[in-house]
Amino acid sequence: MRFELLASDAASSARLGRVSTAHGEFETPAFMPVGTHGAVKTLSPSDLRAAGAQIVLSNTYHLSLRPGTDVVKAIGGLHRFMGWPGPLLTDSGGYQVFSLAPMRKVTDDGVEFRSHIDGALSFLGPEEAVRIQRDLGADVAMVLDECVPYPADRDIACQAVDRSIQWAARCRSVHSARAAHSASAGHSGHEGSQALFGIVQGSVYEDLRERCARELVAIGFDGYAIGGLSVGEPIERMLEVAAFTAARLPADRPRYLMGVGTPADIVRAVALGVDMFDCVMPTRNGRNGQAFTSDGLLRLRGARYRDDARPIEDGCPCEACAGSERVKNSEGSSNAKRPLAFSRAYLRHCVNVNEILGLRLISLHNVTFYCRLMARMRDAIRQGSFGAFADEFLARYGAGRSGGFG
């Protein structure tokens, strides 16, 4: 993996970059749609391409339980399994173990837990997290970390930081050994080219965040994530901790703020120097009939949209708002008329009668909205106008409550 820093904003910490992986490039700031079970809910890889997604995230915990890592490996790895040919990031599975598993026992070795599906006993340690992500074949793998809920006592958070640093070192060690092994065995380099990111924990305690960041940087990773945020703390506190932590991470590595967030949160975090984001909001809200627009969230279940003939958002190029350009069938014969755009009234109707197409079209719009927002921020950084863009976006989106992004 290679990270190039292409431009920096003069008035904020926002920056433009490019990450090269064995499966292609992605530009930063980047938004990663979340494919929990190896599918971004309702959307196909070609939808994701059309939406402008350049990198996709998938969850190790869920894939390990179903269909099982062995199945994904047998099919040729996660790219082939999910049909996504571009850059792919997997998490370590730790967050889901801590948030979903009905029983878990944490020791210095790792976490013993029961599956939330069938109660089967499993064990996830740093070595297992690396091995599973190798088998999945992600372009970016994440270290195993210990997540604490919010609020957390300082000594609980401190213990989790200690353990997260130890686990990160073990992940780094086994990951490097395997990379060296596959390089010396003459493998094609795809396995060896997998990047590994460290994850800074420390809850809202700045000294813990600082120590964790310093220790991880000393170990040395291809990129650094800010974890343990967006778990219930107030937004302003989240942004303060993200700002503090981002400032302590090396400038020549991508920074990833895990699980964030709303469009407004993302714009403000980009101003803090964050490069990568993931969030289920575009698809989860989509399935609830909520559409993101530059003017905020449209709740399409509402009676006011009953006979609203307008698309979700004028000027949006997604299939929901602009119809499809496809007039040919799969065997190449052409029909004259192209499929039409969809009204808010139609999407509301689909949501109300549980027609999957409606949930899918709103999800597609939302992922397109997020990806276009990232593209607009990249353009603004490139052109030296990020501050103006962010102010205008936040004011219009209705989230500029703190008077800007700084």
Next chain:
Amino acid sequence: MRFELLASDAASSARLGRVSTAHGEFETPAFMPVGTHGAVKTLSPSDLRAAGAQIVLSNTYHLSLRPGTDVVKAIGGLHRFMGWPGPLLTDSGGYQVFSLAPMRKVTDDGVEFRSHIDGALSFLGPEEAVRIQRDLGADVAMVLDECVPYPADRDIACQAVDRSIQWAARCRSVHSARAAHSASAGHSGHEGSQALFGIVQGSVYEDLRERCARELVAIGFDGYAIGGLSVGEPIERMLEVAAFTAARLPADRPRYLMGVGTPADIVRAVALGVDMFDCVMPTRNGRNGQAFTSDGLLRLRGARYRDDARPIEDGCPCEACAGSERVKNSEGSSNAKRPLAFSRAYLRHCVNVNEILGLRLISLHNVTFYCRLMARMRDAIRQGSFGAFADEFLARYGAGRSGGFG
């Protein structure tokens, strides 16, 4: 609406035709995917295009209840509402009233019934059925008929035939009057160009079928449907009655066998001279994880597909089997790699974890399979090889139990 007969098979009653409507042409034999609530479940209009669908069916009963005909009309009609720019057929709503409504009272005037959604009392007579389908703006409207279950006593079936003929005459009369009115008012002709099909009832009683066909032809319709079949009678009996009825319908009008059926049923019915079909099987089976192939139905939930890396069917051009050709995003920028095909293992996984994408990909494959089957039959009729095609298809599909189609 205009129907051109382009070729006829020498050894069977199969025929090739073309129907021209205000929203474009469709070729016959044609398969119509079913968009019950104004959406073909999980699929977008551009998916339907890619699958090779040329005409789509939607259900008047469901649309009348939700969102209401007034909403569809306010948005600009059903084509615009559902985003489908091509030919569109609506049923009269009668079949659903007879099969879904929890209470119904049939008189010579029409049917009083309660909604299966909220119990609201409604009335559907021939005049209402025509008016609603006018408001929806379908290219092909269907008369209101009385459907009887199978088995039905002869006198029950006879009474339903009498009533269906009377209702058909009233539909014809009000439909023609409105067409004449809009023509004399100088309207653009779209409303006036809506076709109206009669529906032959009569259960499995040949004399009733014969009388119903004769009376409907005397009234005069743009096309003729064979209704009241595929309601529980044995397949061989269905095909006998369809053959008997089709032979009594005029050669210069399209013939539509309602609600049929499996790929094998359709091939055998095409041999009997049927031109149009609709069925929920491709999408319903798709949502249950069942995929149609030339070798029969694949039940993808099965453990045997756990690590099966093959696509559903080699050579199928659908997005599930062949990946997508789309490498550009919606704003035109191109990524190098095209999205990949999907393995049976992946589709099985999606079905097992309820990932909508899996249901959608299998539905897309199934509709593509049906539409390609129609295209292959049209080619075979054109080339004078329909008999050989049908024998070979039925033998391979495993449904050639009666020794062929004749």
